Amino acid sequence: MGKKLYVGNLPYRTTDGDLHQLFSQAGVVDSAKVISDRETGRSKGFGFIEMANDGDADEAVRRFNGADMDGRKLNVNEARPQAPRESRGFDRAPRSQHDY
Numbered sequence: 001m002g003k004k005l006y007v008g009n010l011p012y013r014t015t016d017g018d019l020h021q022l023f024s025q026a027g028v029v030d031s032a033k034v035i036s037d038r039e040t041g042r043s044k045g046f047g048f049i050e051m052a053n054d055g056d057a058d059e060a061v062r063r064f065n066g067a068d069m070d071g072r073k074l075n076v077n078e079a080r081p082q083a084p085r086e087s088r089g090f091d092r093a094p095r096s097q098h099d100y
Contacts, residue, residue: 002030002050002051002052002053002054002056002057003050003051003054003057003058003078003079004048004049004050004051004078004079005023005048005049005050005051005057005060005061005076005077005078005079006046006048006075006076006077006078006079006080007019007023007046007047007048007049007064007074007075007076008045008046008074008075008076009045009046009072009073009074009075010034010043010045010046010047010069010072010074011045011069011070011071011072012042012043012045013043013070014034014043014047014069014070015034016032016033016034016047017032019032019033019034019047019049020032020049022064022069023049023051023060023064025063026051026056026059026060026063026064027051027052027053027055027056027057027059027060028051028052028053028056029049029050029051029052030050030051030052031048031049031050032047032048032049032050033047033048033049034046034047035047035048048079057078060076061076061077061078064076065077
């Protein structure tokens with residue numbers, strides 16, 4: 001089983017395909033995703049890579065952490081698990097028809 005990597009400080013025009021192509025130089029990439037703002041669709045400047053195995057992931061961190069991509073220095077490290085999100089109150093069922 002591989003590792004999920006965080007890639008920060010991406011140029012804003014980077015696509016999923018660009019990220020996949022770059023990290024393929026270090027090994028087999030299972031997935032590559034640049035994170036975008038929900039409202040604007042604009043890149044947030046970071047993404048995630050899933051590498052096929054731990055050795056490829058370690059090689060990707062070694063090779064690309066601090067590497068230049070279109071004038072920006074990449075930050076690459078093992079991704080931390082996502083923290084649970086706080087409830088925004090949308091999961092509460094109405095108590096009556098007048099509770100809307």
